[in-house]
Amino acid sequence: MSNDGSFAPVVAGSALGAGAPAPVSPRNVAHRGGDPNQSVEPMRQQFGAAVRRVDVVWGETTVVIDPARVHDVIRWLHDDTSQRYDYLSDVTAVEFRDLEQPIEVVWHLRSLPYRRFLRVKAQIDRGAALEVPSVWDIYKGADWLERECYDMFGIRFVGHPDLRRLLMWEQYNEGFPLRKDFPLRGRFSRSEQLRQALAANPEARYSKDELSIADAFEDLPADMRRRLTTGERTGE
Amino acid sequence: MGLSPRPDPRFVETSSNEPWITTKLDAFVNWGRKNSLWPMPFGTACCAIEFMATAASKYDLARFGMERQAFSPRQADLLICAGRVPFKLAPVLRRIWQQMPQPKWCISMGACASTGGMFDNYAVVQGIDSIIPVDVYVPGCPPRPEGLLYGIIMLQKKVANEHSGDKSLRNEMEPDPDTQLYIPPSVIDEVSEPFGNSIHQTRSGL
Amino acid sequence: MATTKRTVEVELSTTGLDAQGRPQRVPLAVDEGGNVLTMEAPPGIEPDLSGEHMLINMGPQHPATHGVLRLVLELDGETVVRCIPHIGYLHCGFEKIGEYRQYNQIIPWTDREDYLNSPGNNVAFALGAERLFGIEITERCKVLRVIACELSRIISHLVWLGTTCIDIGAFTPFLWAFQQREEVYEMLEMWIGARLTTSLTRVGGMGADIPDGFTEKLSAFIRGFPKIVDEIDRVITRNGIWVGRTVGLGVMSPEEAVNYGLSGPMVRASGVAYDVRKDFPYLDYETYDFDVPVGTNGDVYDRFLIRMEELRQSTRILEQALKRLPDGPVNVDDHRVILPPKSKATSDMESMIHHFKQVMEGPRPDAGECYVAVESPKGEKGYYMVSDGSSKPVRWRIRPPSFVNLSAIPRMVEGHLLSDVIAINASIDIVMGEIDR
DSSP states (O other), rough: SSSSSOOOOTTTTTGGOSOOOOOOOOSSSSSSSOOOTTTTHHHHHHHGGGEEEEEEEEEEEEEEEOOOGHHHHHHHHOOOOOOOOEEEEEEEEEEOTTEEEEEEEEEEEEEEETEEEEEEHHHHHHSSSEEEEETTTTTTTTHHHHHHHHHHOEEEEEEEOOOOSSSSOOOOOOOOOTTTTTTTOSOOOHHHHHHHHHHHHHOOOOOOOHHHHHHHHGGSOOOHHHHHHOOOOOOO | TTOOSSOOOOOOOOOOOOHHHHHHHHHHHHHHTTTTTTTEEOSSHHHEEEEEEHHSSSGGGGGGGSSOOOOOOOOOEEEEEOOOOOOHHHHHHHHHHSSOSSSSSEEEEHHOOOOOTOSTTBOOOGGGTSSSSOOOOEOOSOOOOOHHHHHHHHOOOOOOOOTTTTTTTOOOOOOOOOTTTSHHHHHHHHHTOSSSSSSSSSSSOO | OOOOOOOOOOOOSSSSSSSTSSBOOOEEEEESSSOOSSSSSSSTTOOOOOOOOEEEOOSSSOOTTSSEEEEEEEEETTEEEEEEOOTTTTOOOOOHHHHHSSSSHHHHHHHHHTTTTTHHHHHHHHHHHHHHHHHOOOHHHHHHHHHHHHHHHHHHHHHHHHHHHHHHTTOOHHHHOOOOOOOOHHHHHHSSSSSOOOOOOTTTSSSSOTTHHHHHHHHHHHHHHHHHHHHHHHHHHTTTHHHHHHTOOOOOOHHHHHHOOOOOOHHHHEEEEEHHHHHHHTTGGGGGGOOOOOOSSHHHHHHHHHHHHHHHHHHHHHHHHHHHOOOOOOSOOOTTTTOOOHHHHTTOOHHHHHHHIIIIIIIOOSSEEEEEEETTTHHHHHEEEOOOSSSSSSSSEOOOOOHHTTTHHHHHHHTTTHHHHHHHHHHHHHHHHHEEE
């Protein structure tokens, strides 16, 4: 950092000004009907009908956005100087037991300068393609969070540089574990699960070409590019 | 004896003409082996922390000759599997066991390594004895250091009772080349069945 | 906001860093003229090894990976060109199981995901569940939970300290740290019966009130613990080897740290003063007097100093909590969530019905969702719970701080040596149970 002896830590709440009240532990939070987050009105003005619904539940504001506009909204929340949501806490998904309800993809955003917390949701109706835009270009922390969401739910994050399974092994074919139609103990018998697990090669690794491939993608032959984009694996 | 096909050495028929010198040699070799077991801690989760606490000053594994922990399987004779083993880790555990040279023993520490523990779901192996042969199972979640020490002492008694005349003692387990399982699949399914209400807790299903 | 800076004066015979700012290599020998012979080959004899990168695999079974982490490293000689971490070797389906368990039954599960911070996780989950139920806990319960959280922070940092010292080469602090852990284990065992996986809280209160003798034991611990921290400090903090192996490694700038979602000592080492206890407080943390250490350089040494200081600050909080511990009930008086005393449950009809309902069906919150974040020793730990009105959550999401912190490791180890990878990995303070869940 600086060698001249001056050091100014980045302090949360720096954009609130000196007279802002100190944060306190929440008490007696109402179930519904609290004050929404101050970002909601500017969001409505900026995006209009893309903001489908705003809920305030247990003191937390949830904004439901049209799935196609999520990237624009989150980009605006990150870049706009009056919002400055610079911290991505979490990316996850929720599937309800009631099969009529849509699958929700949830982003938890924090603004450290303004000390705010906002939940952004996109609801994907049943039968629609399970796809949402990736926010990796806005927050690097979304890398693994989105990969895990894909691994557990099968949701594709369009624009993610490397959407592979993260927690299960890459050839795992039992399904997407956190979906409600996936039974707790899995679909296969225990011996079959063990057999498939032991068939995986513990030394499977990237070949040197794959590691450097991201840099040289355009130079690859067309069929190899096609194989890589469809995610074909050669059984390593 | 769990699922291990290795017979209990106490009940093995040995030749009645076994000379005195062999029994004394056995006693000497076993004494040396049991008091200098070099453990390889295959620690995955919470049990690994209790293993570290057992190795630390208060419960001191060094008293048992086990202060030299081998982190390379090639230099270890005791594999202590401490913690839950998910399916993704199963081939790794198998590979590590196969890299250990004979004589080798295995302690399955904790409920999760022994039977899958509280993790009766899609991700966790329901007992490492379906992957590698286990000699001593130590129950607990996690077992207290005294519990682990009791398991180690039990293993030492087992080692002390080994006979060199028993030819099957140092047999390496041979997995079936197609399935990689060394126990019949039906046995694995049978012992892994849900126990009681391990899926929905309270059988009322509410 | 007032910040104070404390400078650590270090005296080394060398600066530890060469002209390019890289850690200085130890010279091989000194010749008769007193000149230092280094490892560089004489000029003119340069082996041509360019273009050949080596791929090595570290883990998943490796003493220094702090659990079952697998790092695939692309090396150019000793220098790391690229690092690809593989996780999931401890994935045990926590979030799936959470959908099949009642809220009180999930508490033992929270012990086992970040198993070094069991009491802290229990508290975090209970706070979330109480938010969903709309319950206000008692004052005594709040203070007891602060005590649990700070004890948990101390034992987690002690494990980090012990294992990091072993990784970098010092074995003795491991034994000292674990001896202190035994002191805390005795207290936890007195309190709840378990050493490591405590299941300390329940929705609406605690599993048990503190027994007689607990406050005396805690006071004795508070008196004795800072001396041990000082002892470890004396041995490690100004040690030339330690400083040489940790300064300048794994640097993350403040903007990067925030963008990667780092939290806890990782982000504070980079100069960002974000601590959930101060910025989004819970359990009345704003009424306790404690400091949050913030680093200047964002390297491994800063993270080490921050955690050492947090040990001292946690002791300070414990002292205050012990002084202000009020009398009164520990559990809230709500028959929906708190089991009635056994004597009444077997004699009084209404209590028996409440007991039956809670055990067979489980307490049912209203439909809703909440995200509760606490400052775990690793960073921002969050539990996101969605309820549809039934006794089991529809979704139980764990926001793992080590998971997000670890995702930055490829960025942190680029350009460093292989032995630095071990030090950087140790400085993140990962727990694979939390990362893989």
